[in-house]
Amino acid sequence: MHQLLKLGSTVHTVSGHACTIKDFIGGGGQGEVYRADLDGKELALKWYFSEQATPAQKINLEALIRAGAPSAQFLWPMDLVLDNYATASGFGYIMPLREPRFKGIVDLMKRRIEPSFYALSTASLQLAQAFLELHAKGLCYRDISFGNVFFDPNSGDIQICDNDNVAIDDGMAISGVLGTPRFIAPEIVRGAAVPSTQTDLFSLSVLLFYLLHIHHPLEGQREADIKCFDLPAMTQLYGINPLFIFDPTNKANYPVRGIHDNALEYWPMYPTFLRNRFIQAFTGGLHDPQARIRESEWRATLMQMRDSILYCGSCGAENFYDVEALRNNNGQPYPCWSCQRNLTLPFRLRVGREIVMLNHDTKLFPHHIDPQQRYDLSQSVAEMQQHPQQKNVWGLKNLSDAKWVVTMPDGVVRDVEPGRSVSLVSGVKIQFGHQEGEIRF
Structure with a gap:
C-alpha cells in the first residue's frame, strides 16, 4: 500500500490545529489511516484517495462532526483535515485512536x-x-x-x-x-x-x-x-x-x-x-x-445471558442457567458442556423478573437494583465476598452509599450498612431502596 501522506509532514484541521503525521497504520478501499499528533495528543487520521474525496463525502463528514458521537464506543470523526490551509483539493479527518487492548x-x-x-x-x-x-x-x-x-x-x-x-x-x-x-x-x-x-x-x-x-x-x-x-x-x-x-x-x-x-x-x-x-x-x-x-x-436478552452464567464445580467452565431446560429435565440442569459432569446451581438473586447467578465473582450494578437506572453498568453496587475464617460461607457485600434492609427467613429485620455483607441464606429478602430482591437456592 502506497502512502498518501509523507511521514513527518503537517496537515491542518479546519479548526486551525496543526496535525503531524507520525506513522502509517494501514489502508483500505477508501483511503489510508495514520497515527498523528495534534497538540501533543495521539489521534488517528484517515486520508481519502482522490476518487473517494468527493463533495458528498465531505458534506457527510461535516454533518457527522456537528452531530457528535452517539456514545464513547464510537471512534467518531472529530474534525476535517486539509492538505493545505488555503485549498481543499484533498481531505481527511481525525478520530480517536483505537487502544491496543482492543x-x-x-x-x-x-x-x-x-x-x-x-x-x-x-x-x-x-x-x-x-x-x-x-x-x-x-x-x-x-x-x-x-x-x-x-x-x-x-x-x-x-x-x-x-x-x-x-x-x-x-x-x-x-x-x-x-x-x-x-x-x-x-x-x-x-x-x-x-x-x-x-x-x-x-x-x-x-x-x-x-x-x-x-x-x-x-x-x-x-x-x-x-x-x-x-x-x-x-x-x-x-x-x-x-x-x-x-x-x-x-x-x-x-x-x-x-x-x-x-x-x-x-x-x-x-x-x-x-x-x-x-x-x-x-x-x-x-x-x-x-x-x-x-x-x-x-x-x-444479552443482559439476561450475562446474568445467567454459572461455573461448573468440577472443571470451572462457564455454563448458563436455563429455566426452560430445567423444566424439560425434571428441574435439574443439563450436565456441563465441557466435562459432562452434573452441575450444581449456585445461590441466585431474584429481583423483579430478573435472576442473577451469585457466583464467587458476581457483581451487581445500578441496573440490577434500581429500575430507574436500567443498563447502568458504570460502577458496581454489590459484590460477592468470602468469609475470612469460614471459607465455605459467602455473603453479598454492600458497595453502595445507601443501607439495605434485610429480612431473614425467620422474620428478623436488620440493616446492612455500606461496607457490610449479608450472608447467602435461601429466603433472605433485601430491600435495596427502589426494589426488593430475594436470595434463593
Missing part, C-alpha cells in the same frame, strides 16, 4: 484470543446499546460487520470504527456504501432496498451470531453444496433464497459436521432464550424487516 473478531475466529462467555456477552450487550444510541439519533451505520468492531477480550468493552460512512436514515440513499458481503440484509442483496435502520438490524444480528458462534447464520448445507462461490451463488445464499442453519421447521440448510463445527458446538451451549432470539432474527426477520429483533430486545 482486538478484532478476526482474532477470535483465528483463535488468537479466547475470551470468556462473560466477555462475549458484555461485548454483545455493548454493541446492542451502541447501535441503539446511534439509531436513536436518526442515523444508520450502513456497514455493520466484524471488520468495523473491536473488543477487549478480557473486559468485553467495545470500540466501533469506520464511522465516516454513517448517514441519516431517510431511506433515500441511492449510492455509497451498501455494506459488507455476508452482513448485507437480503433485500439489499436482491437490489430491493437501500441501507437503513431496518437493514442495520439484520447486520447486527449477523454480527452477534458471528461473535457468539464464530460462524455465519446462513452457511450450512447449502453453502457446502456450492462448487463455485461466485456472485450468483452468493446472491442465492444471502439474498434470494436464504435459510437459517438452525431453522426449526426446515433442516435443508443444517450445519455439516466437519465443515461447520463451530456452529454445531456452540449452538447447544447457549440458553434457550438466546437461541429463540436468533431463531426469530433469522426466520421471520430474514424476510420481514418489521419482524427483526430490535436493539433494545437484544440488549435485554
Whole structure:
C-alpha cells in the first residue's frame, strides 16, 4: 500500500490545529489511516484517495462532526483535515485512536484470543446499546460487520470504527456504501432496498451470531453444496433464497459436521432464550424487516445471558442457567458442556423478573437494583465476598452509599450498612431502596 501522506509532514484541521503525521497504520478501499499528533495528543487520521474525496463525502463528514458521537464506543470523526490551509483539493479527518487492548473478531475466529462467555456477552450487550444510541439519533451505520468492531477480550468493552460512512436514515440513499458481503440484509442483496435502520438490524444480528458462534447464520448445507462461490451463488445464499442453519421447521440448510463445527458446538451451549432470539432474527426477520429483533430486545436478552452464567464445580467452565431446560429435565440442569459432569446451581438473586447467578465473582450494578437506572453498568453496587475464617460461607457485600434492609427467613429485620455483607441464606429478602430482591437456592 502506497502512502498518501509523507511521514513527518503537517496537515491542518479546519479548526486551525496543526496535525503531524507520525506513522502509517494501514489502508483500505477508501483511503489510508495514520497515527498523528495534534497538540501533543495521539489521534488517528484517515486520508481519502482522490476518487473517494468527493463533495458528498465531505458534506457527510461535516454533518457527522456537528452531530457528535452517539456514545464513547464510537471512534467518531472529530474534525476535517486539509492538505493545505488555503485549498481543499484533498481531505481527511481525525478520530480517536483505537487502544491496543482492543482486538478484532478476526482474532477470535483465528483463535488468537479466547475470551470468556462473560466477555462475549458484555461485548454483545455493548454493541446492542451502541447501535441503539446511534439509531436513536436518526442515523444508520450502513456497514455493520466484524471488520468495523473491536473488543477487549478480557473486559468485553467495545470500540466501533469506520464511522465516516454513517448517514441519516431517510431511506433515500441511492449510492455509497451498501455494506459488507455476508452482513448485507437480503433485500439489499436482491437490489430491493437501500441501507437503513431496518437493514442495520439484520447486520447486527449477523454480527452477534458471528461473535457468539464464530460462524455465519446462513452457511450450512447449502453453502457446502456450492462448487463455485461466485456472485450468483452468493446472491442465492444471502439474498434470494436464504435459510437459517438452525431453522426449526426446515433442516435443508443444517450445519455439516466437519465443515461447520463451530456452529454445531456452540449452538447447544447457549440458553434457550438466546437461541429463540436468533431463531426469530433469522426466520421471520430474514424476510420481514418489521419482524427483526430490535436493539433494545437484544440488549435485554444479552443482559439476561450475562446474568445467567454459572461455573461448573468440577472443571470451572462457564455454563448458563436455563429455566426452560430445567423444566424439560425434571428441574435439574443439563450436565456441563465441557466435562459432562452434573452441575450444581449456585445461590441466585431474584429481583423483579430478573435472576442473577451469585457466583464467587458476581457483581451487581445500578441496573440490577434500581429500575430507574436500567443498563447502568458504570460502577458496581454489590459484590460477592468470602468469609475470612469460614471459607465455605459467602455473603453479598454492600458497595453502595445507601443501607439495605434485610429480612431473614425467620422474620428478623436488620440493616446492612455500606461496607457490610449479608450472608447467602435461601429466603433472605433485601430491600435495596427502589426494589426488593430475594436470595434463593
